Amino acid sequence: MKDSSDVAEDFQESGTDVAIIGMAERLSRAADLDINSGPELEDDQAWFELWNVQLGLWLQHQLDEGRADANLPLWHHLHEAVDVVSMRRALALLVDRHQALRLSFRDTPDGPRQRVLPVYDLEVPLVDLTGAADPEAETDRLLLAESTTAFDDLGTPPVRAKIYRLASDHYCVLLNVHHIVSDGTSMRTLLHELLLCYRAFAAGEQPSLAPLPTAFDTFVRDRQQWLSGAECKSMETYWLDQLAAPLPRLRIGDYDAPAEEVVNETVEFGVAADLTEGLVGLAKELHVTLHVLLLSAFAVALRDISSDDDIVVCVPFSGRDTRKLEGMVGNFVNPLSVRMTMSGSDAFGDVVRRARTASIGAYANSRYPFTRLLGKLDVEARPGRNPVFSCSFQFTDFLPPARQTSQLDLCLYGRPAGDQLSLRLNYNSRRLAKSEVEEFQSGFLAVLGQVVADAAIPLAALSEPLRQARRAAQATSGTRRRLGSLRASRSSTPNA
DSSP: OOOHHHHHHTSSGGGHHHHHTTHHHHHHHGGGSOOSSSOOOSOGGGOEEOOTHHHHHHHHHHHSTTOOTTEEEEEEEEOSOOOHHHHHHHHHHHHHHOGGGGEEEEOOTTSOEEEEOSOOOOOOOEEEOTTSSSHHHHHHHHHHHHHTOOOOOTTSOOEEEEEEEEETTEEEEEEEEEGGGOOHHHHHHHHHHHHHHHHHHHTTOOOOOOOOSSOHHHHHHHHHHHTTSHHHHHHHHHHHHHTOSSOOOOOOSOTTSOOSOOOEEEEEEEEOHHHHHHHHHHHHHTTOOHHHHHHHHHHHHHHHHHOOSEEEEEEEEOOOOSGGGTTOOSOOOEEEEEEEEOOTTOBHHHHHHHHHHHHHHHHHTTTSOHHHHHTTSOOOOBTTBOSSOSEEEEESSSOOOTTOOOOSSEEEEEEEETTEEEEEEEEETTTOOHHHHHHHHHHHHHHHHHHHHOTTOBHHHHHHHHHHHHHHHHHHOSSOOOHHHHHTTSOSSTTO
């Protein structure tokens, strides 16, 4: 059973993958949708455009209706007697406070639009499980069922809440929202405010919450105006230069496997304390963050298994680039692309410096929406694939949910864990076998060990220790498919 600290780790910007994978394909397929059959808008002024990855989530809903990939379920157990009336009041306050929880969506002749309902009465049923043979097991079953139930109608605010009573002194409150109205940071905010408001109401007091500096509809309208300004044009130029054609295709695993079905699996592993200490020291020596250092090692390990010298990695960004968005609920996520070129003669320190420069540039231009960029890049839409990148890296204070759905081939997530590092590889098992991912894991750890010993080591000199690490992983693998056999048959033309 999860407590609040566990739950908070489960809702982060990893949900970005759901919105952006296959975006170009969805944009092209959207032309086939009949968007002119709906009734006239009763109040044109109330409706406003969708922002950035909201558009991709809307198109996913239209084209893949019935899937629950975009759900962001959050639940919290309270081992005490709960005042159900106060909990319902707390949830109602959150809906009233945050416009994003009152958003309604629809198609129009000018494209999808959203509006904020003035009021929304969220039903919060009480589910009594005290009579169940095993209330905790039944709660887990119901939470899973709720988490995997899609929001069929986005015309109604896609928010659901329930209170489960397991015993007189054990309750569980669930809040499930669609990613189109929320993101990981928002879910942490909602959990914090829900508990704060509940405690206040249960004590007969009024909650003390700081006023929000802006509203969601104001944010979107301001950003739409920003798109016509000089700063936007400058950022657009930056991204078009960074992602100039030909964009590389990271060919790992079965690159041409059918994309209709995505099955994600994970491999959990860690970095021991002594190696972590060495990495922290190396980051200080190279004047970079641990994030940049690990991103560099990730790119080097990808280069080793793919034989690609040009690699683009997705680095999810919260999109909260101004203090006005602090405490706000909504989907502000914007995926950033970090492109790095390498060669065998490069020292690892050279790669780190390039990763630092590319990361600084990406964050400095992070306001430019990724969905707008897709429409301007010279890329080919491929079903089920993002046309810009196929791998992702994120190192923060949390790990994303193991259950997340991503159509990217390989995602590496990490966080500090005391004096060690906790890492997770999320992979598409329709394209990569577990043995291949374990090979990559071994290669990545080998990179870390080698560069701590010698940051000036050329990438060419890493080939043999990485090959030995992969062979050791192959020896213990339960399957026979190996990265090298696929790599050997690839064309030497990067974009072939």
